[in-house]
Amino acid sequence: DYSTPEQDIPASALPGGRLWETCMTINDTWGYAKNDTNWKSVEDLTRKLIDIASKGGNFLLNVGPMPSGEFPQAIQERLARMGDWMKANGTSVYSTTQCPFRNLPFDGRCTVNGSKLYLEVFNWPSDGLKLADLDTQVLSARSLDGNEELKVSITGVVRTSGKNGPWVVSISKPSKLDSIATVVELDLAGPPQIAATNLAVLPEASGAYNLDAGLAEVHGKTIQYDWQGVRREDFIGSWTDAGDFVTWTLNLPAAKKFQVEISYACPQGNEGSAFTAGVEGGASLSGVAQATKGERDFRTDSLGELTVPAGLHRLEVRVTKLAHAQAMNLHRLRLVPVR
The missing domain is CATH 2.60.40.1180 (Golgi alpha-mannosidase II)
Structure with missing residues (x-):
């Protein structure tokens, strides 16, 4: 299976090695629109191509011909200049795989x-x-x-x-x-x-951690990441095996106490599955999935306070009891420092 986000690029490579392709227009319109001259620049288009390749995706760039069958001059110029860059640097794009770093020290x-x-x-x-x-x-x-x-x-x-x-x-x-x-x-x-420390999720300026679905590592047979192009509505779904779980890596300079919040969706008829969220091999908090209106109708539940030890640790969400066919669609785990 694969994901096809439109007019958007995921923040990172998709979890579990999921295949994906960004579909994007060279201006704002699918096809030809005479009055749409909001062309993306050569720099923007080429850097988008690089960004997508670095995350293991494909780039489908839509270009609309005029009624004559010819491309507008603006499109020709942009494609030609992208081609010039690729002639010199295409080795870094063709047949490559995603960046192994989570955090790079340069732009x-x-x-x-x-x-x-x-x-x-x-x-x-x-x-x-x-x-x-x-x-x-x-x-x-x-x-x-x-x-x-x-x-x-x-x-x-x-x-x-x-x-x-x-x-x-x-x-x-x-x-x-x-x-x-x-x-x-x-x-x-x-x-x-x-180094394992490079794979750690970085905190916000406030010290909070947003452990989004797109940043998770998925473990198991059926669980998978789902994104079909709707920004901020991605999730870890197909959670039909209680043995499957997800993790995120943190690297804390000192032990810290957090308020833990979980955002998820659970369509009616699938509610009732029990789960835990906590430090792998350490303390955890528990919860029960409540019903929501749909698969992307996310609700946020507060699970309580959790102390994460200093050093490199993995945070995990596990299902302890599968009530129905699927546990939930996990959108985010958020850790907010307790002052």
């Missing part, structure tokens, strides 16, 4: 093809391009446009007791920068391995 994206890691840098950092949390050795670096060899330097501990330690990889600035995206190819000693 851009990344993609992977085997032991090649591609960094698509939108704006070159003023203090230089750096990459943290990569546990695989970097053998060499080059810019795709111009094939310029770039210098790689490493700071921090490279090896600790035979294991990769915390290091920061710095890549020199190429002589030619692209205003759309400058692509750097890193040749690694093997497929990229990422």
Whole structure:
């Protein structure tokens, strides 16, 4: 199965490896509309393509021909300039897979093809391009446009007791920068391995955590992520096996107490399933799914207070009793600090 969001791009790769494709217009209209001249810029379109590729998706770009069968000049110009960028940098898009990082320290994206890691840098950092949390050795670096060899330097501990330690990889600035995206190819000693701390969900400025469905890891036989193009109405559904569960990774500098809220939908006739939300292998809170009007009619229940220990931990939601065919459609788990 697959998802086809329209005019929108998910915040991250879809959980469970779910296939997806963004369908988007080059202006605001499907097909040709004489008065619609709100064309997306070349930079915007190309960066959208890069963003989608970095999240493991496909990009279906709708272009509307005029009654004569020809494309408007504005479309021709944009496609030609996107093509120019792809001629120089297409290796970072074609046959690549999603970015293995959750958090990147620069303005851009990344993609992977085997032991090649591609960094698509939108704006070159003023203090230089750096990459943290990569546990695989970097053998060499080059810019795709111009094939310029770039210098790689490493700071921090490279090896600790035979294991990769915390290091920061710095890549020199190429002589030619692209205003759309400058692509750097890193040749690694093997497929990229990422430090577990990089996979943690980041908090809001308030210290609260929004553990959205789109950020979850899904575990099980039937459970899956569902998004058909409606912003903020995605969910983890098809929860027909009580053994299935979802997790999110957190990395707290110190133990903290949170008020836990859960948002879900449960169409009438499926209510009554019992569930827990808590720290994997630790404390948890319990709840019972209540009926809602439809599969996207989300309600929010407060489950109580939960203390999350310091360090790297996984938060999980599990079904402890399946009352009917499906447990619920899980939209979000939210952790709000208790002051």
